[in-house]
Amino acid sequence: RLWNEGLDYEATYQLDTSIFGRGDFGTFNFTVNGNYLSRVVWQPSPTERRVNVDGQFLGPRRGSFPQNRWYMSLFYDLGGLDAGATVHFIGQMSDLVTGGKATNFQGVERKIREWATLDLILNYTFNFTASVAQNQVAGYASDGGKNAGIEDGKGRNILPVSTAEYSSGAWRGWLNHTTITLGMNNVLDQDPPFAFGGYDQRTANIRGRTWYVALTKRF
Numbered sequence: 001r002l003w004n005e006g007l008d009y010e011a012t013y014q015l016d017t018s019i020f021g022r023g024d025f026g027t028f029n030f031t032v033n034g035n036y037l038s039r040v041v042w043q044p045s046p047t048e049r050r051v052n053v054d055g056q057f058l059g060p061r062r063g064s065f066p067q068n069r070w071y072m073s074l075f076y077d078l079g080g081l082d083a084g085a086t087v088h089f090i091g092q093m094s095d096l097v098t099g100g101k102a103t104n105f106q107g108v109e110r111k112i113r114e115w116a117t118l119d120l121i122l123n124y125t126f127n128f129t130a131s132v133a134q135n136q137v138a139g140y141a142s143d144g145g146k147n148a149g150i151e152d153g154k155g156r157n158i159l160p161v162s163t164a165e166y167s168s169g170a171w172r173g174w175l176n177h178t179t180i181t182l183g184m185n186n187v188l189d190q191d192p193p194f195a196f197g198g199y200d201q202r203t204a205n206i207r208g209r210t211w212y213v214a215l216t217k218r219f
Contacts, residue, residue, distance in 0.1 A: 001042070001043045001046075002040070002041070002042050002043075003039075003040070003041040003042075004037065004039070004040055005037070005038050005039040005040075006035055006036050006037040006038050006039070007035065007036045007038070008034075008035045009032075009033070009034060009035070009036075010031070010032065010033040010034075011031070011032045011033075012029070012030065012031045012032075013029075013030045013031075014027060014028070014029050014030075015027065015028040015029075015030075024078075025078065026076055026077055026078030026079075026081075027076070027077045027078070028074065028075070028076055029073075029074070029075045029076075029077070030072075030073070030074050031072070031073045031074075032070065032071075032072050033070060033071055033072075034068070034069055034070025034071065034089075035069055035070070036067060036068060037054050037055070037065055037066070037067045038054065038067075039052070039054055040052070040053050040054035040065045041053070042058075053065055054067055055067040055091075055092075055093050055094060056093055056094045056095075057093045057094065057095050057112055057195050057196065057200055059196055059197060060196075060197040060198075060200075060201060063200070063202040064093055064112075064195075064200045064202060064203055065093075066090050066091045066092075066093050066203065067091055067093075068089070068090075068091030069089065069090055069091060069203075070088075070089050071086055071087060071088045071089065072086070072087045072089075073085065073086040073087075074086075079127075080124050080125040080126060080127055081123070081124055082122075082123040082124070082125070083120075083121070083122045083123070084120070084121050085118065085119070085120050085121075086118070086119045086120075086121075087116060087117070087118055087119075088116065088117045088119070089114065089115070089116045090114060090115045090116075090203045090204065091114050092111055092112065092113060092114045093111070093112040093195075093200075094109055094110070094111060094112070095109075095110045095111070095112050095195055095196050112193050112194070112195045112200070113193040114193070115190065115192060115193050115203070115204055116190065117185070117186045117187075117188070117190055118186070118187045118188055119183070119184065119185045119186070119187065120183065120184050120187055121181065121182070121183040121184075122181070122182045122183070123179055123180070123181050124179065124180050125177070125178070125179040126175040126176055126177070126178050126179075127176065127177065128172050128173075128175070128176045177217065177218040177219070178215065178216065178217050178218075179214075179215070179216040179217075179218075180213075180214075180215055181212075181213065181214035181215070181216070182211075182212075182213055183211065183212050183213075183214075184209065184210070184211040184212075185207075185209070185210050185211075185212075186207070186208060186209050186210065187209060188209075189208050189209040191206070191208070192204030192205065192206060
């Protein structure tokens with residue numbers, strides 16, 4: 001059985017550069033989100049005594065209870081461009097093993113150092129404005145009538161099959177509402193801190209620096 005006491009917190013701030021009256025240079029979004037564990041009590045079974053385990057690592061199976069854990073992010077948005085950076089932080093913990101606390105060769109309680117990583121991401125979304133002809137719907141004219149289009153020489157109103165925008169570059173239609181993403185996790189290639197059994201798999205990983213590319217199309 002486990003009892004937790006702590007605090008979850010979050011703060012956000014958005015800065016729209018247009019408020020300064022010198023043009024729109026984009027929007028900045030700042031976020032801090034985290035939690036603080038003030039007390040964690042663990043009772044392995046009803047017949048065993050309760051143990052205070054806040055800020056301790058209980059091994060690969062039971063996981064860890066860092067007192068401080070947070071992330072901080074800053075994102076910039078301008079038109080279709082979106083770029084951001086995020087810092088993740090896991091606070092220092094005590095290494096705990098079966099039968100008592102882990103110690104170093106001097107008999108001093110061993111600490112698991114804090115772990116901080118930096119992630120970067122860059123998105124660009126293509127948004128093309130359709131022409132007036134493309135926005136017209138069959139049966140509804142922009143002047144309020146029921147017919148929209150042009151005459152085909154026989155007195156019939158038809159919608160144009162193509163426009164200059166699409167005939168000169170059909171690729172614009174395919175790129176419209178498409179997002180290209182470039183990202184990198186753990187930019188500084190930080191190794192996870194050593195703990196009993198290797199490392200804490202619930203709060204860290206051994207992948208190191210990784211990068212990725214994504215392509216998203218919205219229809």
